[in-house]
Amino acid sequence: MPSLHDATGPRVLFGGDYNPEQWPEETWADDVRLMKRAGVTSVTVGVFSWARIEPRPGERDFGWLDRIMDLMHRHGIGVVLATPTASPPAWMGSLHPETLPRAEDGSVVWYGSRQHFCPSSPVYRRYAAAITRDLAARYGDHPALLMWHVNNEYCTFCWCDGTARHFRRWLRDRYTTVDALNEAWGTAFWSQRYDTWEEVIPPRKAQYLRNPACTLDFRRFTSDALLECYTAERDIVTAGARRLPVTTNFMPFWIGQDAWTWAAQEDVVSVDVYPDPADPHAAQYGAMIQDMTRSQARGPWMVMEQAAGAVNFRRVNVPKPRGLGRLWSLQAVARGADAVCHFQWRQSRQGAEKFHSAMLSHAGEHGRTYREITRIGADLARLGPRVAGTTVTSDVALLHDWNSWWADEQEGRPSADVHYPTVVRAWHRALWEAGVTTDFAHPEHDLARYRVVVVPHLYLLGDTAVDNLVAYVHGGGTLVSGFLTGAADEDDRIRPGGMDERLRDLFGIRVVHEWWPLPAGEGLTCDGPRPFRATLWAEELETSTARTVATYRGGELTGMPAVLRNGRAWYVSTLPEPAALRELLARAADEAGVRPVLENPPPGLEAVRRGDLLFLLNHADGPLTVTVPGRHHELLTGGLVDGPVHLERHGVAVLA
Known part of the structure; x- marks a missing residue:
């Protein structure tokens, strides 16, 4: 199984989603200039570009993507190339309405957003496989390509008739006989017994409480059905002679995927994590998601998405105070991340996420966000050779x-x-x-x-x-x-x-x-x-x-x-x-003999050991002073520490 470091060497990848198809081509050169200045080493391309690549059924427009891949290669920026299958083009929903998911009450979930596909649809799967094969054939040997990113945030549920047929096949594999299914589901209750497989349907909207065992199995089935979509595309992109690592990005602590099962099918486990800056316990939430992802990966992992500032999906979307993005980025590294990426590189001017922050915000290169991104890039360049590939251990x-x-x-x-x-x-x-x-x-x-x-x-x-x-x-x-x-x-x-x-x-x-x-x-x-x-x-x-x-x-x-x-x-x-x-x-x-990383740390301090490095992260409202016995080399500044360590608000020290 290829690892992240097979493709990158001992460094921490830094970058984010790049959507050049949303911008005039004359902006691309400026993007590369600013990426280089910020220390960007990789970009994720193509996540939502299906309609650009396949404007009409069976047609292909790769010219713009050829130029992007070549441009990134010329400037030493690696590409994590995504299959665009998370967001089918409008023509698919129009020509093939059977590919659209149905809600629990039978209503159609229409196109006009994203993730508008039924995971069980043979038509969707056929189109997804075709565009994935063509991407793999065209770019599998491209020197800019670091790894493959399949789909994006698998999160679709469907209760349509096609899903019902797929569900019944899944249940046959699990139980073999209808009698065994009746026993497992306790269908003697409320006269719910099934006589034939054809009578079984997903747990759609019902008059009163639905059978909880049926609902549980439908959750299991949906996770497996989505996983089938992932592995089908994964097997296509790994079929060539050049075997690169493959990932798909988990949403943090999301109910729809059994990530233990999914992680076993990935070369690199990645996650999107968006703590709320207004949450007083946001740092702990971030640490929890990081610990969970590291454990699923059984080693280094990657932050595929985080916000450079404010998001747009909460009731009130506050920005990150100065230094908080750096603190949370280095927290992820402390807890095992070997890639720190953002959504997205350049903030959209149109569409549903124009108020979602980006590495290059509406304020441009003179804005605070870009300056802070540049500082994070410099920190990761310094830490990468020492930290990449090392592990976090716990008792x-x-x-x-x-x-x-x-x-x-x-x-x-x-x-x-x-x-x-x-x-x-x-x-x-x-x-x-x-x-x-x-x-x-x-x-x-x-x-x-x-x-x-x-x-x-x-x-x-x-x-x-x-x-x-x-x-x-x-x-x-x-x-x-x-x-x-x-x-x-x-x-x-x-x-x-x-x-x-x-x-x-x-x-x-x-x-x-x-x-x-x-x-x-x-x-x-x-x-x-x-x-x-x-x-x-x-x-x-x-x-x-x-x-x-x-x-x-x-x-x-x-x-x-x-x-x-x-x-x-x-x-x-x-x-x-x-x-x-x-x-x-x-x-x-x-x-039981378990000791904290530091004895009696001041309130607000997080201390984490990764390999032979000690990360000190200040989550308090103001500066902190930390006593660490011994003499240490501080990697972010290059200085020596012999005595108390002083951390500014949202400050970080990494001691060797």
Whole structure:
């Protein structure tokens, strides 16, 4: 499998999406001049250019793209060439309306935006394969080409008749017989039994609650159907003699793709990450997405898109303060990124994203954004030879599984206020604030190398995953689990006793009598070593061998266990307030021999080790002074540090 460094050598790629087809050709020379000044080493070309390349069915216009590829090569800028299949031309939707996706209520999702294709459509797939083959034949050996970027942000759902036929084929492969499907879906409920495959349809808009097992399988199917589109194009671009790495860009922590499965099909894992500058916890959100992507990649990865300033898709889109873009770019490098790219190079003057910032903003080369981009390019040029290809290691893993998330989102559940990503983010934030670097892992992964494994909330766990967790603790690991974990099997069938019996034995729980969700804005006090507030959820538990660490106080649950410990296995039946969760996880990590990167750092400081380098990142509102023992070489300035390190607001130091 080719890697990013096969194509680039030991450097951190820097650049962004470049859409020259949106601009007069006389601007291209100026673009290259400014790219070179900013330190741009790669551009992603062609992401949304299908209508330009194929203006009418079967026609090809490659002349402009030939000139762009040659221009980039002459100036030493590499090209990540995209297949343009994320946005079919208008003629496809007009001539072939069967390629357009249908919503849950059967209405047509029309062309006029992007991602307007049904992943199951044979016509769409045929056109996509044809244009991909022609791109690969024409540019596969071009010296400017660094890697392939297939499609863009796969995010399409469809409930059309063609999708229904594809879904039925997928279900046949999974269950073989209709009887097995009926058993897995529990269709004895509400007279939902199917007699033939032809009766099965996707979970379209219905009179009341839909079958949750059907909805879960449809989520699985949709991820797989999109993956089929990706692998079909990937196999085309890799068929030539020159094998270059291939990627597609994930949206951050998005529900529609099982990224564990997808990452195994990519040479390079990439992600688009857009923290909100107005979010006081944006830095932690960025770190979480970076940790997740690094873990999917099992090594270096790339930021395919980030904003140079403001975005345009929030209710209020604030710009990044001075220095924040640099701070977040270097945070990604600290957490394993070997490419830092933006959407996009030149800010659009027309279209839906003209208010979305770019490396070269409407203010031009004299604007603040371009000056800051130039500084980032210089930083990455200095760091690249030392950092590229090195790894980030962790003694802690946070378990995450899309199947559990999908099941968690079902319509008829105890609390619609339990939002899986919010719970995962809360647990990651607790570890991040404790200074503990965290990997993500699937519950069936080999966990033996981790001292601590945390499970924020995995409602659905298959038998293999359950056995894996039990074996991990019996092998000497420390497990800390959040609420409603292991309640259902892989078919979303509730386990007897309210939790898998093996997990109840592991946590020292006899039975889960009741799940007790807490109304929004309400909470319970918990008594323990230090009182704390329980939020979102509670449970009425009866223990067997567990020791109670904290109990509920107030209401029906007074005196009942909130936090349990059974040897090296902890169970937390609520979502503790942030400080309490941080303290609990820090305690478990410390007892397991996990140490923070820096002891007692000042508030707002993030410290991360990558290879033999220590990154210090200032997320506080003002300057910070950090004490780091020993004498160090500071790579960004080239100076020596022997004593306290002073960081400006949004400042970064990289110590060797």
